[in-house]
Amino acid sequence: MTTVRAEPSPHRGPGAASDVPESRRRSPELPAPRGELSGAVIDSLRHGGGPLPQSAPEHADAYGDDLQLALYVLYELHYQGFAGVDEDREWDPELLVLRRSLEQRFLMALRADATGPESAEEAIAGLLTEPVGYDGTSVSHHLQRDGELWQVREYAALRSLYHLKEADPHAWVIPRLHGRAKAAMVAVEFDEFGAGRPEDIHARLFADLMADLGLDTSYGHHLDAAPAEALVVVNLMSLFGLHRALRGALVGHFAAVEITSSPGSRRLAAALRRVGAGPAAQRFYDEHVEADAVHEQVVRRDVVGGLLAAEPALDADIAFGVHATGFVEDRLAAHILDAWRAGRSALTAPAA
């Protein structure tokens, strides 16, 4: 969106599009398997069929690499698919049977672990404060104060799993809403999708940021390097987005993201300036400081408020969506900071 202070618009006009190639022009290659479940799914997709387990084995870790990668690959069929995989596999009943089992394991674990006040108002109130000074558990605080360029690049590579399809999983909730909640949700999504300008689509701004940092911007490129904690974050959105029964949780998730994004984006914009990233990299987070300050208000007032007015029985589900988002984000932050503080990469392969 154009926002200037008595100066020409900083955004690119028509014909001045960036040189960064469209990241979603092609479907990505299938990733490397991380165990028996993900191996079976990937094999089945690669060979056009084959034996698949009908459920997750007892010992499978709900948040582990194998289950989460299997789920991630199954969900990806609903977004961009994979090179060489028949698009009809999206609705292959055998894949859906397995997906259902994996989702139930994931959802059960989340319901057990992501707890808190069971009203949306209380859950959201817990997000409406900011820490004074340095928060040692926050990646954006770390990057702003101490972040090094390689860490900023790793963070962008990890986040690219979501940001290259930013706001897409949330669009699935639109047909499940009506009235005030729907109008407000669509208004925010319109903003996320560039308000009619392809060069302003937030996923596009993120590709520009990655290019500024010298990262490969092609969709799915960084999947093999992403730890399970990063897969969980994206799978949560796909799980909530694809199930009408979880529309309350999806709205709670969206509210949590929009409320916490603005201050985090300010710190990340500062981090990018400090490590000398280019203007496109800074613009992504600068845009989010301001956009999400607006989105927060609209989502709280009209998306959450509108849904609660229409379907008061969803109160606890909205709260669950807020808590689940905090839970998976905190796990990812702990993974990243533990690795960096030990001098290790937070990725499973170098960022490139």
Place this chain on the structure above:
Amino acid sequence: MPSSAESVPGSAEPVPASAERPRERPRRVTVDREGPLLVEGPVEVVCDDGSVAVSDRFTVAICTCRRSRTYPWCDTSHRRRTRPDTANAPGPGTEDTEDTEDTEDKKNAGVTSTPRQTKEEPPS
């Protein structure tokens, strides 16, 4: 012959403004005592130094607490502050002494020790 500023001899009869352009609905402004002013966009905001801030966003959030670093736009600086170290500790919040980045904010914001949750979020 009637005479008025709008009726010049030889010209067409004046037409009401509403016939010259589509009738616009009133622009909605939403107030919140603890948050920014929400105004349907696009807007131009003239600041006290004469600069003009322009936004064509569907709605803009205009800062009313005067703490925003992107003034006149809200950047959520109106939020209450908590000390992360004491977030889960019992008892009242204490005066902070270790602020590094938010020096200006802490002068104005009420510092409390209410629990907070999510540490990190992607922008959306």
